[in-house]
Amino acid sequence: MPDETNDDVPAPRGWPAGFGVGADREDLLRLTALRGTKPLDLHRLAWREGSARASVRAIAAGRAGTPGDRDRLDHVDGDEIASAVEAAGARFAGPGDADYVDRLLDLPDPPLGIFVVGTPLASQPPSVAIVGSRHCSALGREVATGLARGLAAVGLSVTSGAARGIDEAAHVGALAVGGRTIAVLGAGIDHPYPRAGRGFLSRILEAAGTVVAEYPPGVAPHARNFPARNRLIAAIATAVVVVEGVDRSGSRITADHALDIGRDVYAVPGPITSPLSFTPHELIRDGATLVRGPEDVLHGLGLHTARPATVPAPSLEGAELAAWDALEIPALADDVARRLRVSIPEAIELLTGLELRGLVRSVGGRFERRFRVAPPTSDEGSATVASATPDAG
Amino acid sequence: MYGRVTAVSLLGVGGHRIVVEAHVGRGLPSLTITGLPGAAVNDARDRIRPAVEHAGLEWPLRRVVVNLAPANLRKDGPGLDLPIAMSVLVATSQVPARAVDDVVFTGELSLKGELVATPGVLSVAIAAARADVRRVVVPAANGVEASQVEGLDVIAAPTLGDVVAYLRGTWTPAPPASAASTDRLDDEVDLRDVRGQLQARRALEVAAAGGHNLLLLGPPGAGKTMLARRLPSILPDMTRDEALEASQLHSVAGLLHGRGVLRRRPFRAPHHSVSTSGLLGGGATYLRPGEVSLATHGVLFLDEFTEFRRDAIEGLRQPLEDGRVVVTRAIGSVAFPARFMLVAAANPCPCGYADDPRRACRCRGDRVESYRQRLSGPLLDRVDLRLRVPRLTKQELIGIGEGEPSEAVRTRVVAARERQRARLAPLGVGANADVPGPIARRRFPMTADAERVLGNAVDAVHLTGRGFDRALKVARTIADLAGVDRVDRPHVAEALSYRHGVDDPEEARARAG
Numbered sequence: 001m002p003d004e005t006n007d008d009v010p011a012p013r014g015w016p017a018g019f020g021v022g023a024d025r026e027d028l029l030r031l032t033a034l035r036g037t038k039p040l041d042l043h044r045l046a047w048r049e050g051s052a053r054a055s056v057r058a059i060a061a062g063r064a065g066t067p068g069d070r071d072r073l074d075h076v077d078g079d080e081i082a083s084a085v086e087a088a089g090a091r092f093a094g095p096g097d098a099d100y101v102d103r104l105l106d107l108p109d110p111p112l113g114i115f116v117v118g119t120p121l122a123s124q125p126p127s128v129a130i131v132g133s134r135h136c137s138a139l140g141r142e143v144a145t146g147l148a149r150g151l152a153a154v155g156l157s158v159t160s161g162a163a164r165g166i167d168e169a170a171h172v173g174a175l176a177v178g179g180r181t182i183a184v185l186g187a188g189i190d191h192p193y194p195r196a197g198r199g200f201l202s203r204i205l206e207a208a209g210t211v212v213a214e215y216p217p218g219v220a221p222h223a224r225n226f227p228a229r230n231r232l233i234a235a236i237a238t239a240v241v242v243v244e245g246v247d248r249s250g251s252r253i254t255a256d257h258a259l260d261i262g263r264d265v266y267a268v269p270g271p272i273t274s275p276l277s278f279t280p281h282e283l284i285r286d287g288a289t290l291v292r293g294p295e296d297v298l299h300g301l302g303l304h305t306a307r308p309a310t311v312p313a314p315s316l317e318g319a320e321l322a323a324w325d326a327l328e329i330p331a332l333a334d335d336v337a338r339r340l341r342v343s344i345p346e347a348i349e350l351l352t353g354l355e356l357r358g359l360v361r362s363v364g365g366r367f368e369r370r371f372r373v374a375p376p377t378s379d380e381g382s383a384t385v386a387s388a389t390p391d392a393g
Numbered sequence: 394m395y396g397r398v399t400a401v402s403l404l405g406v407g408g409h410r411i412v413v414e415a416h417v418g419r420g421l422p423s424l425t426i427t428g429l430p431g432a433a434v435n436d437a438r439d440r441i442r443p444a445v446e447h448a449g450l451e452w453p454l455r456r457v458v459v460n461l462a463p464a465n466l467r468k469d470g471p472g473l474d475l476p477i478a479m480s481v482l483v484a485t486s487q488v489p490a491r492a493v494d495d496v497v498f499t500g501e502l503s504l505k506g507e508l509v510a511t512p513g514v515l516s517v518a519i520a521a522a523r524a525d526v527r528r529v530v531v532p533a534a535n536g537v538e539a540s541q542v543e544g545l546d547v548i549a550a551p552t553l554g555d556v557v558a559y560l561r562g563t564w565t566p567a568p569p570a571s572a573a574s575t576d577r578l579d580d581e582v583d584l585r586d587v588r589g590q591l592q593a594r595r596a597l598e599v600a601a602a603g604g605h606n607l608l609l610l611g612p613p614g615a616g617k618t619m620l621a622r623r624l625p626s627i628l629p630d631m632t633r634d635e636a637l638e639a640s641q642l643h644s645v646a647g648l649l650h651g652r653g654v655l656r657r658r659p660f661r662a663p664h665h666s667v668s669t670s671g672l673l674g675g676g677a678t679y680l681r682p683g684e685v686s687l688a689t690h691g692v693l694f695l696d697e698f699t700e701f702r703r704d705a706i707e708g709l710r711q712p713l714e715d716g717r718v719v720v721t722r723a724i725g726s727v728a729f730p731a732r733f734m735l736v737a738a739a740n741p742c743p744c745g746y747a748d749d750p751r752r753a754c755r756c757r758g759d760r761v762e763s764y765r766q767r768l769s770g771p772l773l774d775r776v777d778l779r780l781r782v783p784r785l786t787k788q789e790l791i792g793i794g795e796g797e798p799s800e801a802v803r804t805r806v807v808a809a810r811e812r813q814r815a816r817l818a819p820l821g822v823g824a825n826a827d828v829p830g831p832i833a834r835r836r837f838p839m840t841a842d843a844e845r846v847l848g849n850a851v852d853a854v855h856l857t858g859r860g861f862d863r864a865l866k867v868a869r870t871i872a873d874l875a876g877v878d879r880v881d882r883p884h885v886a887e888a889l890s891y892r893h894g895v896d897d898p899e900e901a902r903a904r905a906g
Contacts (some may be wrong), residue, residue: 135754164759246753275753330750332789333890334591344591345871349883352890356846356853362890364741364748365592365611365783 011047014105015095020052020113026078027052028094032112032216033076034059036066039228040109052112084217088190090117098122104235106261111214111232115189118210119180121236127157127182128297129237129258131230131251132166132244133276138363140166140244140276142370143268145173147241150294152179154303159184159237161229162201162211166243166251171204181209182236186229188219212236227253234258239301241266241291245279252279255288264300266291271329316359323350327360330368394418394453396483398493399526400476401517402461402468405680405720405727406641408513408520410497412462413473415480420456426477428461431469433679434477440502441478448506448554453485467725469679472499472511475530478553492560497521500532506553508532512647515640515654518542530556537653538644541637581657584623585798589785593620596780596891598802601627602809603870604824606713606735606775608698608768611782612745612752617738618662620782621694624736625658626799628692629807635690638730642686659691661733665700672701673708674720680727683720685712688733698737699767706772709735713775737776739768749784777826777863778891809873825870830862837869842882850889864888 020028031042031052042055045064049055059065060073085092093099094113101121104110114121128151130144144166148158152174159182161167167183174181181204185191189211201211214232215225230250234240234257242265245251255265265288270277284290289300316324319340326336337347351367354360361370394417401408424438442452459477461468476498482488499517500508514535519542521529528546531539536549548566550556558564587594593609597620600607607624609617631639640654649655663672663684670676674683685693695701712718712731719728741747742761747754756764773779813825820836822828828836839847847864850856856864868880868888875884 135756138748164757271750273751332589332592332783332785334589335789337591344595345875345887346883348592348595348890349886352886353846356850356886356889358853362781364750365615365781366750 010108011044015043015110016047016050018051019046020094021096024052025094026082027056028112029078029081029092029216030056030073030076032092032214033081034065034069034072036068036072037064038109039111041065042112043109081216085115085189088115088117088217090115090189090217092116093121101236104232107231107235107257108260109231110235114232115213115216116210117189118205119208121182121210121212124180124182124210125155125157126238127159127236128301129159129233129240129254130166130170131160131233131240131242131254133246133249133251134163134165134167135276136165136169136244137270137274137276138361139270139368141169142361144169144243145176147243147268147291147294147297148173148179148181149177151297152181153177153294154298156303157182157209159233161186161226161233168200171200175203175207175209178207180207183209183211184229184233184236185211185213185215185221186225187213187221188215188217189213190217191220226250230254231257234263235261237263239264239266239297241268241297242280242283242288243268244270244274244276246275247278249279252282255279255283264289266297266300268292316354319346319350320354323347323354324359324369327367327369330363330366332366336367394484394486396480396485396488396490396493398476398479398483399495399497400473401497401499401520401524402466402473403470403513403516403645404467404725405729406516406638406645406682406686408516409466410520410524410526411466411468413476413480414460414462415477415484416458416460417453417481417484418456418458422454422456424457424459426459426461428464429467430461430473431467431679433469433471434461434473437471437474437477437502440504441474441481443504444474444502444506444553445478445482446506447504448552448557450482450487450554450557451485453481457481457484470511470513471501472513472517474502475500475508475553475556478502479556482557488557488560495526496528496530497524497526498530498556500530500535500550502553508534508550508552508556510534510647510651513645514538515541515637515644515649518545518547519637519641521545530559534651537651538640538649541640541654581626581799582622583626583799584802585795587616587619587623587796589790589793589796590616590620590782593780593782594796594802596778597624598627598806599867599870599874599891600624600734600736600778601802601806602874603777603813603867604734604826605777605867605870606826607737608773608776608779609736609738609782610741610768610780611738612740612749612784615782615784617782618694618696621662621692621696621736621738622660623799624692624734625660627802627806628658628734629803629810631656631658631690639690642682642689642730646682646687648687659688659733660694661688661691662694662696665695665697667701667705669702669705669708670720672705673712673718674727674729674731675722680720680722680725682729683718683731685709685718685731685733686729689730691733692736693733694736694738696738698739699764706770710772710775713772735776741781748781751786774859777867780891805874808876809870812873812876813870825866825873828866830859830866833862833865833869837865837880839865839868839880839885840882843868843880843885846882846885847889850885854889854892856889856892860892864892867891 045055099116099121148170157180158170158174160170162183162185171181230253240258242251258265267280267283267288268291322340326339333347337344360367397414400413402411445452479498483490501511514531515538518539522542522545530548533549533551540547636654643649661684672684716732717728718731742756743764744756746752868884871884871887872880
């Protein structure tokens with residue numbers, strides 16, 4: 001690539017003064033339509049050339065960017081993008097705009113701008129990202145929902161992607177307690193992924209949430225967009241919690257971005273036999289904070305002074321308590337019957353009784369304890385989000 | 394020259410007495426059959442003359458007209474070969490007319506004059522007995538089958554020549570084999586072979602005790618087929634009438650294979666590629682019972698339930714509701730009995746590994762959803778027990794020996810059925826599963842404790858009205874197994890555990906909303 005920038009010297013934080021502002025905005029929009037040139041290179045180019053217009057010219061002249069992007073520049077019109085953004089009910093925020101929150105500049109490869117729908121990012125409370133596998137387990141889904149509930153309940157917002165699985169569970173959990181969430185798309189702002197996710201994106205927006213994308217309207221969700229999308233999640237959030245992820249998962253990428261820019265990384269352990277536990281366990285081994293419940297995250301953020309609660313032992317007695325104790329790990333009704341020395345109908349009856357009380361669930365024919373969230377009580381939650389977080393707003 | 398003999402024509406599983414008359418007159422040699430002959434009868438025309446000649450008898454080189462009376466009834470079935478041949482032999486005085494009085498003939502002929510195994514002989518024998526005929530002549534291979542009908546003299550003949558010799562008084566048939574040669578019970582599969590899976594075994598017992606249909610959801614290798622195959626072994630023995638009906642259906646389908654009467658309850662497991670008429674009954678020229686009818690008084694097992702043709706599955710609703718299936722084709726319409734217990738099995742998701750603790754499921758979320766939707770449908774309303782069957786880990790299998798044998802389970806099932814019989818007789822149904830929901834609510838009293846648990850479940854697990862009824866019926870069966878008159882809390886709690894694995898669409902909506 002005919003790029004004369006010295007790769008060893010990182011570009012300064014932020015953007016050059018006046019970059020993409022005012023008359024330079026149209027060329028900035030044109031730059032957002034590029035697909036081949038990496039954000040890191042565009043950021044360097046901006047510092048070398050000083051303005052979006054000059055950057056466009058450098059690419060057009062073949063002094064920077066990829067040949068594909070040089071051709072693409074011929075077809076893109078900043079005004080067209082602007083009107084497509086308007087048609088999608090979205091807005092564009094470039095450097096210097098309120099929606100372009102300062103946190104994004106923590107990235108070595110910040111976005112040229114972001115496309116936004118809903119409540120301004122700057123008005124959202126501090127956010128914790130909850131990420132994990134699209135193909136999550138029932139347990140993972142429940143854990144993500146429970147964490148999101150617990151975090152949203154104290155006034156934090158929750159950031160995640162817009163995919164199924166853990167992403168969806170995180171949004172659902174926060175919305176259930178009236179919390180706010182931020183969904184970051186791996187596609188154009190008019191093209192939520194997955195298609196069936198439209199319903200829940202509108203619920204996010206109704207609940208004063210925000211939907212964010214780095215790409216202009218018309219960009220389809222594509223696997224190569226997701227690693228880049230993940231860096232935005234890391235940047236927007238104060239901390240990242242990984243719930244479930246297989247080896248080499250997208251969650252790992254999000255966690256790596258988070259570590260690169262100094263965000264705290266938390267991970268929820270799972271059964272060591274499950275492939276979905278790979279990423280969280282690897283992160284924990286490498287120093288991420290182990291999470292047993294929202295209290296652990298709140299504690300880490302300095303928001304929750306009380307000792308993190310363990311899974312609260314429900315007030316049970318007799319045979320029900322024995323059945324509960326037998327479920328330290330997910331178990332068959334057969335095993336519970338054997339341990340308690342009761343008949344199989346009795347064991348089924350005990351376990352179903354616990355299930356009806358919301359303490360136990362049946363997953364794939366085995367019974368397991370439900371992940372439970374103890375709502376933070378008022379005397380413990382003396383530190384509120386707004387006062388305790390320096391970078392709020 | 395004129396001759397007449399009696400025969401039985403089959404319609405569905407039922408038989409009708411008909412008269413086969415033959416006229417041999419002047420004209421070029423020919424054979425005409427009148428009186429609404431079906432495809433199989435017309436097919437017989439060219440077969441009968443060589444059969445007669447090979448038997449050392451004479452075929453008249455004249456114009457032969459055979460009439461099947463009454464003329465308004467369609468006659469079908471390969472069993473009419475023998476009566477047609479006999480009518481001609483009587484008309485040509487090769488057999489004395491008096492000898493064929495009070496005899497029903499049935500059997501298909503080979504060109505060599507042998508009587509070959511013929512479908513539907515049991516039905517023919519039953520119809521003959523009902524029409525007060527005292528003797529039937531059947532192929533030797535069908536002798537055991539025909540002799541199951543009481544008060545009937547069965548002549549099981551190997552060839553047409555033997556039949557003629559018998560009627561002339563020069564041949565005495567061997568007495569039909571005794572009932573000992575009917576199917577053996579000792580090669581039956583046994584629940585003893587199922588290791589572990591106590592919860593699934595229990596569900597099987599509850600299903601058997603209350604006649605409840607069952608859905609097994611689990612990954613490949615969990616043992617769903619093994620469990621389902623053993624359900625007949627814990628059901629009560631068939632009554633004489635049930636056994637006769639099941640055997641008749643097998644006979645009509647040509648599946649009795651020389652056995653007399655079925656003693657074991659049928660287990661039918663059609664592959665998911667089965668055609669709609671293969672499953673429900675039908676056929677272009679000859680209406681045959683389908684798998685639902687062959688499973689009568691036994692178990693219909695549909696493995697890979699989601700892979701069956703949609704219209705075939707939809708067609709299961711009628712037999713599940715009415716215990717019979719009406720097959721309508723251009724050639725007519727016939728009702729076959731179809732009273733069976735349904736066991737459906739499926740993977741929990743397209744790849745089969747959803748919720749498996751050791752293997753990640755790689756199915757896309759929307760595919761899992763559409764897959765689960767295929768499992769919900771109105772048909773599943775008739776399935777009271779839904780169970781997740783996990784694949785056991787090595788640890789879970791350690792130290793587990795043989796299971797309880799089928800016989801011990803069957804004893805409990807029989808006792809539970811006995812309790813139901815007394816209660817359900819006034820309702821005209823045989824088992825708890827057949828009681829309509831509203832009637833169950835009135836007739837199955839619960840303790841206050843049980844009512845509270847079931848009521849709470851409506852909120853706690855979003856139980857729907859239909860789910861409520863299903864749980865109540867299953868709880869009633871569990872109480873019957875326990876020998877208790879009033880449905881109590883433990884019975885309801887256990888019943889509520891059998892709704893796992895498939896979401897009621899309403900329940901799922903309630904949860905999501």
